[in-house]
Amino acid sequence: MSLEHLGLTRDQERLYRYLLRTPRADHAAAEAELGIPRLSPVLDELRALGVVDGHLVPLPPAAAVDLLLRRRVERTSRELARLDTVFDVVRELAEEARRGRPVELVERLETSAEVNHRIDALPDRNETMNAKLLPRSLGHSEEVAHVYRRRLAHGMISRTLVGAPALDLPAEMAYARTMHEAGDRHRVTTERYLPLLVIDRRIAFVLVDPGEPRAAALMIRQTGIVAALVNLFEALWARATDLDALDITATEARVLRALAEYGKDETAARALSMSLRKYRAHVAELMARLGATTRFQAALRARERGWL
DSSP states (O other): OOGGGGTOOHHHHHHHHHHHHSTTOOHHHHHHHHTOSOHHHHHHHHHHHTSBOTTSOBOOHHHHHHHHHHHHHHHHHHHHHHHHHHHHHHHHHHHHHHHTSOOOSEEEEOSHHHHHHHHHHSOSOOEEEEEESSSSOTTOOHHHHHHHHHHHHTTOEEEEEEEGGGGGOHHHHHHHHHHHHHTEEEEEEOSOOOOEEEETTTEEEEESSTTOTTSOEEEEOOHHHHHHHHHHHHHHHHHSEEGGGOOSOHHHHHHHHHHHHOSSHHHHHHHTTOOHHHHHHHHHHHHHHHTOSSHHHHHHHHHHTTOO
16 A cells, blocks of 8 residues: 555655665665655655654654554545535525525624524534523523424534523523533633624624623624634633532632632732622631642642632
8 A cells, every 4th residue: 555645745655665674774875776866855854744753764654654644634624624614605605595685794683583583594503602691591481492402412512601600590500400411511600701602613693782682693604703703612611610510609619710810818809899708708618628728729629620
């Protein structure tokens, strides 16, 4: 089998095989035996690929094939990702034909009902990223939840990020745990963020006025903007705490974050708009639960548990 299938050129493969056969080979001898007029560029290419080192020592065959195979898979994945954009064009053309007018890359939707209608009209959803202030969104109903659970059962991937204030609301947390167990993975964050919904990494919805959930929303199809919003969600998700790992209230989560961020109790209490005495009481209780003897150790153990 030729290594050309893994991305090597004919001259690159000939040189690699020669170096395997001829330990301690020198440049001049290789050039003479192989008859490759300009050997240096070929050698540089093999070094860049990681198949040969600076002393003309080739990577062992198994390691070389593994390296080339992984590079080939990565390159193929990138090519498939580019080809996937073709299907976005098909969807846009179909939508344009259905609506009888061009599809706008950023479109303003005036009501939550219109937003829900557009979301429901999207066929074959495979992945959903949802950043909500509370687990139950505006317009929530048991019928909507039932339809969503059915989508999850049919293989849709869904991740939902909610704010720490939800921890103090039993009804919201009960709903979050129900959906979490159904497959809509939930995490809780103490960071500030704006509501966001991304579907299949190609369409995003954001509020025009984040302070007013009933206000108009933007439906975004522009690839660069959607990619930036996906990266924002992924960063928040990576730092958030999984619902299964939670064992603290929203107030305790804020105290822990303040404990990790501020060096002085007075500064932390002021940042939380909390009395110094109450702040210290929370810290003492959390340290006891974590089995920590110092505040640094408490912050460290809180991170290990996913509380921070």
